[in-house]
Amino acid sequence: MNRLIPALFVLLILALPARAEVDIQEVTSPGGLTAWLVEEHSIPFVALEIRFRGGASLDDPEAQGATYLMSGLLEEGAGGMNAREFTEAKENLATSIDFDIYGDTLTVSSRFLTENREASGDLVAAALSDPAFDDAAIERVRGQVLASLRARATDPQDIARDVMARAAYGDHPYGRYIGGTEDSVTALTRDDIVTAWQNAIARDRVYIAAVGDITPDQLGALMDRVLGDLPETGKAFPPEVEFAAAPGVSVTAFDTPQSVARLGQPGMEISNPDFFAAYILNTIMGGSGFESRLMQEVREKRGLTYGIGSFLVDSDYTEALMGSFSTMNARMSEAVAVVQEEWRRMAEEGVTEDELAAAKLYLTGAYPLRFDGNSRIAELLVGMQMDGYDRDYPKTRNDRVNAVTLEEANRVAAELFQPENLRFVVVGQPDGLDATTE
Amino acid sequence: MKRLIFACLMTFATALPSFSQEVTNTVLDNGMEVVVIEDHRAPVVVHMVWYKIGGADEPLGKSGIAHFLEHLMFKATDDMESGEFSEVVAENGGSDNAFTSYDATAYFQRVASDRLGLMMSMEAERMTDLLLTEDHVATERDVILEERAQRVENRPGALLNEQMSAALFMNHPYGIPLIGWQHEMEGLTREDALSFYRDFYAPNNAVLVVAGDVEPDDVIALAKEHYGPIDANERLSPRARPLEPVPRAPRRVTLTDERVGTPYVMRNYIAPARRSEDQSEAAALVFLSEILGGSSATSVLGQALEFDQKIAVSTWAGYSADMLDLSQFSLGVVPAQDVTLEAAEAALDAEIARFFETGIDPEQFERIKTRIRANDIYAQDSARGLGNRYGRALTTGLTVADVEAWPDVLQSVTPEDVMTVARKVLQPTHSVTGWLMAPDMAEETVQ
Secondary structure, eight states: OOSSOOHHHHHHHTTSOOOOOOOOEEEEOTTSOEEEEEEOTTSSEEEEEEEEEOGGGGOOGGGTTHHHHHHHHTTSEETTEEHHHHHHHHHHHTOEEEEEEOSSEEEEEEEEEGGGHHHHHHHHHHHHHOBOOOHHHHHHHHHHHHHHHHHHHTOHHHHHHHHHHHHHHTTSGGGSOTTOOHHHHHHOOHHHHHHHHHHHOOGGGEEEEEEESOOHHHHHHHHHHHHTTSOSOOOOOOOOOOOOOOSEEEEEEOOOSEEEEEEEEEOOOTTSTTHHHHHHHHHHHHOSSSOSHHIIIIIITTOOOSOEEEEEEEOSSOEEEEEEEEEEGGGHHHHHHHHHHHHHHHHHHOOOHHHHHHHHHHHHHHHHHTOOSHHHHHHHHHHHHHTTOOTTHHHHHHHHHHTOOHHHHHHHHHHHOOGGGOEEEEEEOOTTOOOOOO | OEEEEEESSTTOOSSOOOOEEEEEEEEOTTSOEEEEEEOOSSSEEEEEEEESOOGGGOOTTOTTHHHHHHHHTTSOBSSSOTTHHHHHHHHTTOEEEEEEOSSOEEEEEEEEGGGHHHHHHHHHHHHHOBOOOHHHHHHHHHHHHHHHIIIIITOHHHHHHHHHHHHHOSSSGGGSOTTOOHHHHHTOOHHHHHHHHHHHOSGGGEEEEEEESOOHHHHHHHHHHHTTTSOOOTTOOOOOOOOOOOOOSOEEEEEEOTTOSSOEEEEEEEEOOOBTTBOHHHHHHHHHHHHHHSOTTTSHHIIIIIIISOOEEEEEEEEOOOOSSOEEEEEEEEEOTTOOHHHHHHHHHHHHHHHHHHOOOHHHHHHHHHHHHHHHHHHTTOHHHHHHHHHHHHTTTOOHHHHHHHHHHHHTOOHHHHHHHHHHHOOGGGEEEEEEEOHHHHHHHHO
16 A cells, blocks of 8 residues: 555545434433433443523623622532532542533533432532522632632733623623623622522523433433422523624733734624535634644744634624634734735635635544544534534534535625624734724 | 453442453554554544653753654655645544653544544654755744743743743753743754654654554554554664752742732642552552642642631642653642732641641542542543553553553552652652742732
């Protein structure tokens, strides 16, 4: 065999892309909850992923950061146990339970040995439906949140995120950092936290996936055990909001050797028939790996950055196309100009047949590789449910990528990439970079 | 060739289930070690080549060359254009990257398992046939300087880490930053990179780790085909770095920076790492870090400083067992807002002193033991993670047998072992204490 297989031969092999080989079952519990399940009995543990839609976007304007603080308190005492007893119970079972909070979701990721399924379920149930929220725990976790807010205030990456969010979304919950401000967090009361809990954790917004050593019947019983005591409904979701940052470049002065930049413009909804074209286009522009135009132009050819990428944000209540990179202060102005030129080139010239083919090969080849590991698959399954996909989505997804034609891609490129609406938020002391907006 | 069944949990009588992992290892005629880990759940494979060469093996004055060469390995070879390696991986739906540590440099790709031979053909090509142009070297040097700015210069905490390591290691190159000192990075040349490459990139200095949906016989056949024809480097000498003298004085470092929002105090002690056939001290240190700093609610430091005394918003203890020569044991406290670094450090010292008097809570010890054992089951979920275990071990002086013995060594640790190693390691003269602070705090301290 040749030392190097010629590229043409590789392309021929790839004409038949692999398909994702997961067998997804839908399970309905006796109590009426639905989950997706992949049985995988070769390792004696289960990954259980639970997500509640809404997350930090449910914060009341006068209680910013309440949902974030609440999520940090769920395992600081629950079900009659204090924080130490709860953690000891978890450690005795070698179970992990992690609560995370995002703009749109509150997530519960747990992992337990097969034999500890019921006891672990009881712990998750206690944290979700019977948290203590005792004063000592509130003060302790509040102190942690305040410390992290102070750290964010002097981190150029975080400053850039916050400036962009405010510019794009104003007074909408997306315009604020999910953790709140020092003032708002200092002022939060126990009542605010209880309200945030009632707002966010309810059966009408829950999505569930399990992967591992568990049968459909066992999962049905476990779901009712974990979520059976939750209230039926939570708070109404926030309204939709448009990405509305003023175009141009803003500079936030910050004394540090390397400037940090974020870029953004309006995006595209995942339910839009053109979304797959947009997804491919973004892969070509700034997707992961070294192949994207932005990595080639900004890093590989000019050495202006260590990493640059762009990404489609398909949040529940907005859509955006964003990106980020860092560059020494002396060279930020050159880097911004290169990115602006790439944006213009994409909008005006679109992509080539070769670029489209390469992106399709990458995306269709990479997709089955994502289904690797129980925890990873559970996360993918719950994400698909939240995005409104069917269980057969993994089997059809590559066909949908392959169906995008060059003509479609270039029509969408002209619509999606809007150099005239592109906003750069730069934090640092960039030399010779003129701010054109505030 | 040796075929081994890795039964990590069989010897324990408790309720935890048993689980076995198939690992095969062999050595090619040219000295390249091969480890194959089977995981047939998904049609995926991780292909990794680990070189036994890292930041601590650099010539004096050339700090950062190991990491710089890692970047340059993605440039042109005899048969590949610059960037072609990653392009072919991407066309095949894979992902690829590389990393450098003090003791190893590793290149890896994650692809569909039927593409393994293609990965090997390209990795073998760049083991011997790297070409570098002055242009590529100059541009990539800008990239690593941007990387240093992003990882270090823009982060006061990373600057403190650099200063602390430089103070802790008086003679060993672990005190030199892995990414390099900025002034030395600026002077790295094409010839520096090529000479490092010619000296150290060779099959007899490399470990091939393949983890995923593969059959060991197939992997070994492919390895013989692609890597087998490469000549061993006969000039390769055993790794011998300058060792540390006996330390005589505790060291202190204070880094003051406008960009510090949350100050903290941390202390690093020089600590032993896993050694071949002698892993028990390292195992005891793994327990010590869990006991002192595991989770806030159950660890010694978390309970005392966060829960009882309420002087800290967070505490930690850290230890990495996989280093060729020496490791560090690290403790840290982020004080509550109205608590000074001085008071936080005093509370940390008091708690360590109390720990030496009261010893270990037997229930906490048993919980940690259970969790460490369960982690071996959870670890089976990631073929890449298992591959990393072997790659790290085999590039830090350990053997496959050591990796397989490690779970048993961990389970045989006693509380007495932990106290013994704690007394040996947690000595002020073996340590550096660092304060990270903002200028206004520095003024308060002066007043």
